[in-house]
Amino acid sequence: MAPLRRLLLVLCLPAMLLLPPAVPFPAPGTDWAACRDLSQRLSRLLGTMKESHGVLDGVRLGGEEDSEGDCAPRIRCSDACDPSTLDTNSTNCLRRILQGLQHYQTVLSSDIFATHPQPELKAVLDELLGLVQVPFRSCRPPPPPPADLWARPLLQHSTLERLRSFTAVMSRVFTHGASAR
Ligand SMILES: *[C@@H]1O[C@H](CO)[C@@H](O)[C@H](O)[C@H]1NC(C)=O
Numbered sequence: 001m002a003p004l005r006r007l008l009l010v011l012c013l014p015a016m017l018l019l020p021p022a023v024p025f026p027a028p029g030t031d032w033a034a035c036r037d038l039s040q041r042l043s044r045l046l047g048t049m050k051e052s053h054g055v056l057d058g059v060r061l062g063g064e065e066d067s068e069g070d071c072a073p074r075i076r077c078s079d080a081c082d083p084s085t086l087d088t089n090s091t092n093c094l095r096r097i098l099q100g101l102q103h104y105q106t107v108l109s110s111d112i113f114a115t116h117p118q119p120e121l122k123a124v125l126d127e128l129l130g131l132v133q134v135p136f137r138s139c140r141p142p143p144p145p146p147a148d149l150w151a152r153p154l155l156q157h158s159t160l161e162r163l164r165s166f167t168a169v170m171s172r173v174f175t176h177g178a179s180a181r
Helices: 005-017 032-048 064-073 085-087 091-109 117-130 149-179
Strands: none
Touching: 032 117, 032 149, 085 091, 085 149, 091 117, 091 149
16 A cells, blocks of 8 residues: 555544434534524524514515515515425425525624624624525625615614514524424
8 A cells, every 4th residue: 555545544534433323304503502502592682682673563664575585684484484394304494594694694784783882792693604505595685775864773773673584483483493302
């Protein structure tokens, strides 16, 4: 055997033996436990946020929902986020979560939040975006149109409301994923 090959074998064999056993379903490189912890942190942050606009509950600006089209940052029944589908193939659900995270990151960085920046929320979203590993199918929602000053409090409120529901579902998904592994 050529010395180089022998050397490679000696060096690589221990590494090969250390490889983790094959996992039954394609676990993309997502760290589910870390995602679970972060999504719970996001939930807590959102829960403790004092909003001065409680009176705006349920108020929506017309057209707000429609503009998002297929990139809507909601998790729907068709997104394969139910436990049994998650156990077989988590790709579609993680994609939807990734899209949602990107959407909220874009909105939190837009002029809607210019007067009320949310550095903590953005930091947690950034961390989550770094952790969710999934083959990406590009579906970046268009950035929100410039928001009139008068509409900003309303848009901030409805964004946070929707981020809350999104986070609740995301947190359940990650909790399930972490416990199944
Ligand atoms: C999981 O679903 C994705 C998206 O539908 C698909 O591309 C991939 O091949 C599936 N993986 C398996 C192992 O079925």
